[in-house]
Amino acid sequence: xRLIPREERFFDLFVEDAxxxxxxxxxxxxxxxxxxxxERRAGELRDAExxxxxxSHDIGHRLEHTFITPFDREDIHAxxxxxxxxxxxxxxxxxTFVLYRIExxxxxxxxxxxxxxxxxxxxxxxxxxxxxxxxxxxxxxxxHRLENEGDQVVRGAIASLFENGADPLQVxxxxxxxxxxxxxxxxxxxxxxxxxxxxxxxx
Amino acid sequence: xRLIPREERFFDLFVEDAxxxxxxxxxxxxxxxxxxxxERRAGELRDAExxxxxxSHDIGHRLEHTFITPFDREDIHAxxxxxxxxxxxxxxxxxTFVLYRIExxxxxxxxxxxxxxxxxxxxxxxxxxxxxxxxxxxxxxxxHRLENEGDQVVRGAIASLFENGADPLQVxxxxxxxxxxxxxxxxxxxxxxxxxxxxxxxx
Amino acid sequence: xRLIPREERFFDLFVEDAxxxxxxxxxxxxxxxxxxxxERRAGELRDAExxxxxxSHDIGHRLEHTFITPFDREDIHAxxxxxxxxxxxxxxxxxTFVLYRIExxxxxxxxxxxxxxxxxxxxxxxxxxxxxxxxxxxxxxxxHRLENEGDQVVRGAIASLFENGADPLQVxxxxxxxxxxxxxxxxxxxxxxxxxxxxxxxx
Numbered sequence: 074x075r076l077i078p079r080e081e082r083f084f085d086l087f088v089e090d091a092x093x094x095x096x097x098x099x100x101x102x103x104x105x106x107x108x109x110x111x112e113r114r115a116g117e118l119r120d121a122e123x124x125x126x127x128x129s130h131d132i133g134h135r136l137e138h139t140f141i142t143p144f145d146r147e148d149i150h151a152x153x154x155x156x157x158x159x160x161x162x163x164x165x166x167x168x169t170f171v172l173y174r175i176e177x178x179x180x181x182x183x184x185x186x187x188x189x190x191x192x193x194x195x196x197x198x199x200x201x202x203x204x205x206x207x208x209x210x211x212x213x214x215x216x217h218r219l220e221n222e223g224d225q226v227v228r229g230a231i232a233s234l235f236e237n238g239a240d241p242l243q244v245x246x247x248x249x250x251x252x253x254x255x256x257x258x259x260x261x262x263x264x265x266x267x268x269x270x271x272x273x274x275x276x
Numbered sequence: 277x278r279l280i281p282r283e284e285r286f287f288d289l290f291v292e293d294a295x296x297x298x299x300x301x302x303x304x305x306x307x308x309x310x311x312x313x314x315e316r317r318a319g320e321l322r323d324a325e326x327x328x329x330x331x332s333h334d335i336g337h338r339l340e341h342t343f344i345t346p347f348d349r350e351d352i353h354a355x356x357x358x359x360x361x362x363x364x365x366x367x368x369x370x371x372t373f374v375l376y377r378i379e380x381x382x383x384x385x386x387x388x389x390x391x392x393x394x395x396x397x398x399x400x401x402x403x404x405x406x407x408x409x410x411x412x413x414x415x416x417x418x419x420h421r422l423e424n425e426g427d428q429v430v431r432g433a434i435a436s437l438f439e440n441g442a443d444p445l446q447v448x449x450x451x452x453x454x455x456x457x458x459x460x461x462x463x464x465x466x467x468x469x470x471x472x473x474x475x476x477x478x479x
Numbered sequence: 480x481r482l483i484p485r486e487e488r489f490f491d492l493f494v495e496d497a498x499x500x501x502x503x504x505x506x507x508x509x510x511x512x513x514x515x516x517x518e519r520r521a522g523e524l525r526d527a528e529x530x531x532x533x534x535s536h537d538i539g540h541r542l543e544h545t546f547i548t549p550f551d552r553e554d555i556h557a558x559x560x561x562x563x564x565x566x567x568x569x570x571x572x573x574x575t576f577v578l579y580r581i582e583x584x585x586x587x588x589x590x591x592x593x594x595x596x597x598x599x600x601x602x603x604x605x606x607x608x609x610x611x612x613x614x615x616x617x618x619x620x621x622x623h624r625l626e627n628e629g630d631q632v633v634r635g636a637i638a639s640l641f642e643n644g645a646d647p648l649q650v651x652x653x654x655x656x657x658x659x660x661x662x663x664x665x666x667x668x669x670x671x672x673x674x675x676x677x678x679x680x681x682x
Contacts, residue, residue: 172431174438228578235580241444241647245451248651375634377641444647448654 082135083143084204090128090156091197097121097163098193102186104167105178115167125160129153148271155264156196162257163189169253173246181230182247185254188223192216192261199268206275209268216265223258227251285338286346290403293331293359298396300324300366305389307370308381318370328363332356351474358467359399365460366392372456376449384433385450388457391426395419395464402471409478412471419468426461430454488541489549490610496534496562497603503527503569504599508592510573511584521573531566535559554677561670562602568663569595575659579652587636588653591660594629598622598667605674612681615674622671629664633657 097118104114132153136146166186170178199212230251234244300321307317335356339349369389373381402415433454437447503524510520538559542552572592576584605618636657640650 168431172434172438174435228574232578232580235578235648235652239648241651242438242442242447244648244651245444245447246438371634375638375641377638445641445645445650448647448650449641 081143083132083149084200086128086132086135087152087200087203088197090125090132090153091193091200093121093125093128094156094160094163095190095193095197097125097160098186098190101163101167102183102190104170105183105186108178111167111171115164115171118164118167122160122164125157129157144271145274148267148274151267152264152271155260155267159189159193159257159260159264162253162260166250166253166257169250173249175246175250179230179247181226182250182254184226185223185251185258188219188226189254189257189261192219192258192265195219196261196264196268199265203268203271206272209272213265213269216262220258220262223255227255284346286335286352287403287407289331289335289338290355290406291400293328293335293356294396294400294403296324296328296331297359297363297366298393298400300328300363301389301393301396304366304370305386305393307373308386308389311381314370314374318367318374321367321370325363325367328360332360347474348477351470351477354470355467355474358463358470362392362396362460362463362467365456365463369453369456369460372453376452378449378453382433382450384429385453385457387429388426388454388461391422391429392457392460392464395422395461395468398422399464399467399471402468406471406474409475412475416468416472419465423461423465426458430458487549489538489555490606492534492538492541493558493606493609494603496531496538496559497599497606499527499531499534500562500566500569501596501599501603503531503566504592504596507569507573508589508596510576511589511592514584517573517577521570521577524570524573528566528570531563535563550677551680554673554680557673558670558677561666561673565595565599565663565666565670568659568666572656572659572663575656579655581652581656585636585653587632588656588660590632591629591657591664594625594632595660595663595667598625598664598671601625602667602670602674605671609674609677612678615678619671619675622668626664626668629661633661 100114100118100121104111104118132149136149169175195212195216199209202209231248234247303317303321303324307314307321335352339352372378398415398419402412405412434451437450506520506524506527510517510524538555542555575581601618601622605615608615637654640653
């Protein structure tokens, strides 16, 4: 029987953290697709954010009390705070729909939310296979492709916002929502870059 | 007679820096409460910002020429640049009231400014007691509580902005001012986290 | 014949990177001064951004495979990512003129773009003379002076935006464009600060 070093626990916690972020992304997508009971749904996303904070604190605490870890300490910090940023943005997006009293999401916003879900799913899968430190290239390629797709989607939507007869209040609302969704997509790409850096160092 | 090592001077400079930021926060609160002579008051805040830059440079200079310091170099940098960020934001908020030709501050803006004053006061007090590296917990707890309070205040105000018949120009102005004030509150929390990290390392 | 250590190649790559950013700044200035064929011009700026990415990757790759470099690794990273940020902003500014369907640039926007060109020219020159690690003070002084000038220019323009009878859509558009241009000016100052830090360490 092989003793599992306690450092191995980090791999599980990364997967748990990413699973929580993926769950939040799916809640956001469902909120925009159905667009009912939005205050309750935004509340559920606040709960997911609190769970994420707990997982981050757990990892941070173990990091302080573990001398040998499978990665550089700063890479772990970058990974955890990257996932945290994605989660914060997802929660902020849901909250913005409530606070700005948005009547219905646009197809663009739903598309962007679906891109975030797909990216989070790839991040989650990549972390599941992180132990081997190889064979993860296809994940980065797809996450970057999704980021490019998101870019095109939002460019078109912004250009439409400013078409003849634009309503200033609508411009204010959607500029903000699209920018937040784009930030979430970009942050997912940052997380992928961090994981890639970790893999390259161990190759 | 005990020789005071020159590194001790850092503690005094931190307190001086925080006192300057606290003074600026009080000027901003007074500006919003009275709302007269606002260009002169915004000018005084620019002066406070310059004083802050001088203190930061002084600390940075000493840091380069001191081999043994009471803390990690990067923690000192984080503390100083955090205080700097709070000060920059306070000055930018005052300036925004002038540039955006805001006729009168809202109760929300005054409340947020008072929260920043309270947080800066706690930061200043905590730094006064930093030498002992203990007994500072109550400061973090209160600074975080204030951040939560600020969050609730601004959420309500943003939701009101978008109520029926919102005036786009008012939305543009207040969204920006509230966001800047919220950033100042968040930055104060970051400074508290930095001080807490310093204390934990020396516990 | 003196063998040139391969580390020397870094100096050339920095100059090449800065030349590319300077070229992009000039394209942006020309786009705003002429304001014709703006979609084509914005496309050319996207090409410049891709070239910048290639140069950055080249430097990053060499950095991984070079054991002795003329500077701290983190200073090189800060320099490259600073130049990258300037370039990204220049491209985003051009793109914003297209997406926001802006009919004509204001004199302020043109002035800001010219300030960015002047700063990029000074950065490029400073990097050309970096090998000697001295005599570069006049570059920082002028780059900081330009940043101050840019600050004054944009303050005046923002104040005018909010004069009586402001059109909300114009406020939304120009607030964003001026802020992006100001960020580019600030980023140029950051790059200058990074180069100054490198020079100070080697003095």
